Amino acid sequence: MTTTTGNTTGTCFRVLLRMELHPGREKEFEEAWTAGADVITSQPANLGQWLAASTEEPSVYYIVSDWTDEAGFREYELSETHLEHRKRLHPYRKSGSMSVMTVIRSMTGAAAGA
Secondary structure, X not given: OEEXXXXXXXXXXXXXXXXXXXXXXXXXXXXXXXXXXXXXXXXXXXXXXXXXXXXXXXXXXXXXXXXXXXXXXXXXXXXXXXXXXHHHHHHHEEEEEEEEEEEEEEEOOHHHHX
16 A cells, blocks of 8 residues: 555455354453454464454454455465464354455544644
8 A cells, every 4th residue: 555645545455354242252252352363463465453342232343454455365264374263263253244345545534643
């Protein structure tokens, strides 16, 4: 991605996971996710990741990860490393879904420079 005065042009591949947890397992899940987060961020194609808790739905979390391109993400997704990481989080998961997208443009907000 190329930065120009607070605006970013170019693309990255973004993965958005929605996970509904078994109620009461939130703290354990957060700890397990944090303990294994470097599995994702150490991948050569990974640009970063975020964990967020829904403020509207109890026991729902969102995991966002950005990748240099779809091929880099898919290579990781099919790897044994991914399967092992997924197994670690599976006991907390009641249901989930995945959405993938290409980021076309991003804008930095005024508060980011404060």
